[in-house]
Amino acid sequence: MSGSVKSGALRTLSQKVWDGHIVHEEPGAPSLLFIDLHLVHEVTSPQAFSGLRARGLKVRRPDLTVATADHSIPTTDRSLPILDKVAAAQVAKLEENCKEFGIPCYGLHSSHQGIVHVIGPELGFTQPGMTVVCGDSHTATHGAFGALAFGIGTSEVENVLASQCLLQRPSKTFRVNVNGVLRNGVTAKDIILALIAKIGIGGGTGTVMEYAGSAIRALDMEGRMTVCNMAIEGGARAGMIAPDDTTFQYLNGRPFAPKGEAWDAAVARWKQLPTDEGAAFDRDIDIDANTLEPMITWGTNPGMGIPITGVIPDASSGADAMARESLAKALAYMGLEGGKPVLGHPIDVVFIGSCTNSRISDLRAAAAVLKGRKVNPKVRTMVVPGSQEVKRQAIAEGLPEIFRAAGCDWREPGCSMCIAMNGDQLSPGEYSVSTSNRNFEGRQGKGGRTFLASPQTAAASAIAGAVADVRTLL
Amino acid sequence: MKPFIALESRLVPLPTNDIDTDQIIPARFLKTTSKEGLDKQLFCDWRYNADGSEKPDFILNTPRGKGAEILLAGDNFGCGSSREHAPWALTQFGFRAVISTSFADIFKNNALKNSLLPIVVPADVHAKLFTLPEDAKVQVDLKAQKLILPDGTAVEFPVDPFAKNCLLEGVDELGWILKQESSIAAYEASRIGTLNTLA
Ligand code: SF4
Numbered sequence: 166m167s168g169s170v171k172s173g174a175l176r177t178l179s180q181k182v183w184d185g186h187i188v189h190e191e192p193g194a195p196s197l198l199f200i201d202l203h204l205v206h207e208v209t210s211p212q213a214f215s216g217l218r219a220r221g222l223k224v225r226r227p228d229l230t231v232a233t234a235d236h237s238i239p240t241t242d243r244s245l246p247i248l249d250k251v252a253a254a255q256v257a258k259l260e261e262n263c264k265e266f267g268i269p270c271y272g273l274h275s276s277h278q279g280i281v282h283v284i285g286p287e288l289g290f291t292q293p294g295m296t297v298v299c300g301d302s303h304t305a306t307h308g309a310f311g312a313l314a315f316g317i318g319t320s321e322v323e324n325v326l327a328s329q330c331l332l333q334r335p336s337k338t339f340r341v342n343v344n345g346v347l348r349n350g351v352t353a354k355d356i357i358l359a360l361i362a363k364i365g366i367g368g369g370t371g372t373v374m375e376y377a378g379s380a381i382r383a384l385d386m387e388g389r390m391t392v393c394n395m396a397i398e399g400g401a402r403a404g405m406i407a408p409d410d411t412t413f414q415y416l417n418g419r420p421f422a423p424k425g426e427a428w429d430a431a432v433a434r435w436k437q438l439p440t441d442e443g444a445a446f447d448r449d450i451d452i453d454a455n456t457l458e459p460m461i462t463w464g465t466n467p468g469m470g471i472p473i474t475g476v477i478p479d480a481s482s483g484a485d486a487m488a489r490e491s492l493a494k495a496l497a498y499m500g501l502e503g504g505k506p507v508l509g510h511p512i513d514v515v516f517i518g519s520c521t522n523s524r525i526s527d528l529r530a531a532a533a534v535l536k537g538r539k540v541n542p543k544v545r546t547m548v549v550p551g552s553q554e555v556k557r558q559a560i561a562e563g564l565p566e567i568f569r570a571a572g573c574d575w576r577e578p579g580c581s582m583c584i585a586m587n588g589d590q591l592s593p594g595e596y597s598v599s600t601s602n603r604n605f606e607g608r609q610g611k612g613g614r615t616f617l618a619s620p621q622t623a624a625a626s627a628i629a630g631a632v633a634d635v636r637t638l639l
Numbered sequence: 640m641k642p643f644i645a646l647e648s649r650l651v652p653l654p655t656n657d658i659d660t661d662q663i664i665p666a667r668f669l670k671t672t673s674k675e676g677l678d679k680q681l682f683c684d685w686r687y688n689a690d691g692s693e694k695p696d697f698i699l700n701t702p703r704g705k706g707a708e709i710l711l712a713g714d715n716f717g718c719g720s721s722r723e724h725a726p727w728a729l730t731q732f733g734f735r736a737v738i739s740t741s742f743a744d745i746f747k748n749n750a751l752k753n754s755l756l757p758i759v760v761p762a763d764v765h766a767k768l769f770t771l772p773e774d775a776k777v778q779v780d781l782k783a784q785k786l787i788l789p790d791g792t793a794v795e796f797p798v799d800p801f802a803k804n805c806l807l808e809g810v811d812e813l814g815w816i817l818k819q820e821s822s823i824a825a826y827e828a829s830r831i832g833t834l835n836t837l838a
Pocket of ligand 1: 235236280281282301303519520521579580583584601602
């Protein structure tokens with residue numbers, strides 16, 4: 166992705182990781198990169214395993230591969246069978262495939278099950294300097310550790326299963342400098358929504374983003390994951406953040422992190438990863454953290470975002486006829502008018518979850534807003550932890566009681582209403598405030614309308630029964 | 640993979656920017672474990688009413704949308720998820736090429752692996768293509784990397800040389816990758832001790 170450069174030259178973080186993983190290069194062909202960690206889930210893998218079988222191939226490195234079930238699974242009582250027969254067959258297929266090919270699988274009944282991008286970091290699979298792939302576009306999440314992590318299609322999943330390698334061309338490098346101090350009520354989610362609103366959803370196409378600056382350094386690992394998670398929504402192949410003490414502290418002691426002397430050696434290697442002072446990027450952009458507000462999207466892609474007190478753009482503001490038509494189409498789908506605010510718009514559902522915002526710090530933030538308050542009785546509020554581990558931690562801290570007392574529905578871990586494959590979905594015309602990453606038409610259920618926001622904004626909106634500014638509750 | 644042979648076709652215009660993979664094939668159809676039968680689900684929510692009947696004014700339901708092999712889409716086609724179901728659905732419907740001013744990276748990679756050619760054209764050519772008469776045909780010459788308009792104008796388009804070769808020959812990457820066995824083994828040997836094996 167980020168091209169190899171002459172040794173001795175100043176290199177960026179992504180270039181260093183790239184250079185360390187080149188297996189083979191020859192003129193006319195992309196580079197063959199070694200993959201340190203391959204994450205697998207039920208949706209994008211079955212056809213890849215079928216391909217392996219058809220060719221009589223094995224999985225080359227089952228010891229560098231991990232699977233979980235997250236997309237199609239219900240978030241209701243796990244002791245019951247999956248009612249959706251097609252989904253049940255897909256989840257069963259994953260377990261069969263993993264068994265046949267010797268891949269560790271944290272399936273439906275595992276105590277480590279969870280959204281693939283939540284369990285990778287929390288179990289310590291994801292580490293600085295790694296190449297990480299998954300048949301899932303939000304693999305960018307793992308870049309928060311200084312890994313080069315990106316989503317691949319099913320053909321590439323098959324390639325990696327068979328060879329542990331991937332053919333790739335280098336991407337351009339794009340540094341996003343976020344300096345300053347976030348104000349109260351403004352979060353990592355707001356940083357990334359503001360960036361995408363600024364550059365557009367195709368703005369990062371062909372690049373690997375590196376997030377830098379004092380506001381990024383001040384984020385904890387979970388906030389950094391939120392930022393990297395949505396790199397793809399800005400079109401980037403990957404998002405990365407240089408590892409530092411925050412990273413090492415998070416990883417130390419995790420089940421699959423190195424131990425003892427191996428840990429010390431690993432940290433020494435990881436400390437070499439940050440971008441060299443003075444290394445050039447193909448593109449740079451600055452975001453002023455001091456002036457950011459909580460963000461909300463109004464439209465049908467993640468680039469259609471505004472500050473919570475802002476107004477929806479008018480369709481006539483499009484650059485050309487097709488842009489104007491696309492804006493008009495988004496407004497019509499959302500049932501909204503240009504020139505009006507989103508703040509105060511009534512909502513039907515609040516979804517707190519997804520690989521963007523379902524970690525313990527997200528749940529704590531939502532619980533802090535909801536504590537001692539009630540959600541509006543006409544709003545269905547779902548809280549879906551990202552993993553069994555997150556769920557255990559939340560229970561230990563008493564968060565489910567806070568959510569239940571406020572009138573929220575506390576559920577089992579999975580992707581849930583982020584992608585609406587499992588029956589958790591909006592009805593046509595319903596509005597949700599969602600902490601997930603995509604507001605595409607129908608993403609949360611056919612005809613459903615999504616406002617993307619932070620967990621704090623989602624919690625405040627649940628209480629108000631309408632899109633709300635959390636700062637009024639702080 | 641099928642070899643990509645020269646193509647001459649009418650265009651199916653879909654003048655919307657940022658068409659995402661959730662529109663190309665909604666997520667509820669991703670529970671399948673096979674690659675087949677996805678053509679009916681292509682652009683499903685734009686194509687059918689709630690009762691399953693066709694929306695008469697959606698382009699794929701009109702005579703113009705049938706039997707043509709090239710989709711002409713707005714800017715930034717294929718953004719969103721990594722689902723290869725998107726190119727599977729497009730090719731099963733009968734498309735062999737998509738023309739836009741830009742494609743999302745993962746979609747482009749996935750398309751190339753399924754003999755679906757993403758053709759990037761400059762904005763002025765893109766605008767001109769939308770004004771062509773309904774029955775106008777364009778030609779795609781992959782070997783020369785040229786799109787030939789009805790008036791004979793040839794517009795060059797970029798294709799990764801390696802992917803182009805795979806398309807022309809109808810071979811996928813995996814065979815080539817597996818031939819690099821000795822390099823892969825040597826690389827693995829150099830990383831013993833720094834690979835974080837889960838075993
Ligand atoms: S939570 Fe949503 S975005 Fe994340 S992996 Fe699941 S479906 Fe994809």
